[in-house]
Amino acid sequence: MSENPLDTQTFVDDGRAAVDAPMRDALQRLGLLTDDEVARVSAHQAERNLDFDQAALELGFIGPDELDRAREQLINSLALQSDYRRSVSDELVVLTDPLGAKAEAIRLLRTQIIAQHIKPGRRALAMIAPIEGAGCSFLTANLAAALSQVGMKTLIVDANMRSPRVDQIFGLDVGGPGLSSYLSLQAARPERVVNANVLPNLSVISAGPPVARPQELLSSTRFRDGMNMLLREYDIALFDTPPANSSADALTVAAAVGHSIIIARRDQTFVSDVATLSEQLKSARCAVVGAVLNEF
Structure with a gap:
């Protein structure tokens, strides 16, 4: 048969x-x-x-x-294993000046984020500034550290592959393996570029070595798939991004993440800049959770 x-x-x-x-x-x-x-x-x-x-x-x-x-x-x-890390930067005020006005303001923002964004089950936020100099990296790093301090398993991803600063703030190897390594196939899995437990409950993916066309890498399905894989492991992930007026990178990240916070600086950012960015995010189908007026 x-x-x-x-x-x-x-x-x-x-x-x-x-x-x-x-x-x-x-x-x-x-x-x-x-x-x-x-x-x-x-x-x-x-x-x-x-x-x-x-x-x-x-x-x-x-x-x-x-x-x-x-x-x-x-x-x-x-995760990446490092025998030695430098001390965190003084910019991480929730650690270096926990009783100061800056740290208190960031803790207030943390409370609002937990109540309005995390409790409904959302797990990621793209932090976006319309122009350079708004303090996006400063606020992203401090908010991530503040979230980790209340026991939330937190991930910060430096998606600013043009002028990254997260590695410097957290005392990591500048230009070491990071997001660009994973997106350019130098690392097989996104976990391979995670700096685990940089602080208790806080892991970091730095931007990685410089690449020629970061926007193309961020637009790839590899970015979406890799980040979705990681989001299952953390309570919240914050994505630092370059200024929205300098490239399309920030909007690309925001579209993949789905939710965002706009960061403006007092006396430097125009209301029209914030309004324009808000409309661009809406067109990218990214919900704006809120806006922060940075005075620091």
């Missing part, structure tokens, strides 16, 4: 197995999946076209808390 080709299954390697291997291994290292369960999850994954962790959840082999444990172990194991 000849074999009916419809009775056999052919699995095509679409590259997903390699991507899912670290998560699968993390679940096994923690003793959350047996070899038999791994095989059953893999079959269910192929049948339903799911990620490995989604398939394991759907089959009931693991729960959300167990998945969080595996993800944390995965990020820490894949």
Whole structure:
């Protein structure tokens, strides 16, 4: 009797197995999946076209808390390892001057962000200034640090690959592996360019080495897919961006992230600049959560 080709299954390697291997291994290292369960999850994954962790959840082999444990172990194991980091900059006022007016203002902003943005379940914000000099990097870094201080698992991504400053503020290796490394295929997974636990509960992805066409990299599906993968691991992620009037980078990031905060500086930023940026974000289908008038 000849074999009916419809009775056999052919699995095509679409590259997903390699991507899912670290998560699968993390679940096994923690003793959350047996070899038999791994095989059953893999079959269910192929049948339903799911990620490995989604398939394991759907089959009931693991729960959300167990998945969080595996993800944390995965990020820490894949993250950049640094034996030495410089001290954080004095610009990080929530640490260097916690009783000052600047730190108090940032903590007030933190309270509003938690109540109005994070509690509804949103996990990312693009921080955008219409012009240079508004203090976007300063505010982004301090807000991220303030969020981490109240126990929120926070990620800051320096998407300003034109004139990055986040690495300097947090005492990281200037020009070391970062976002550009992942987007230009120098790193296979986004976790590979995470500086984990730079501060308690705070991880950082720096901008990385300079690249020729950052806007093209930020427009790629690799950026969206990689950031979406990371957002599952953190309570909140803040994206620092270059001034909106200097390039399309900020709007590109905002469109991928979906929510934003506009940062203006007193006596320097025109109301018309803020209004124009707000309309541009609306056209990019990015919701503006609010605006901050920076006096510092």
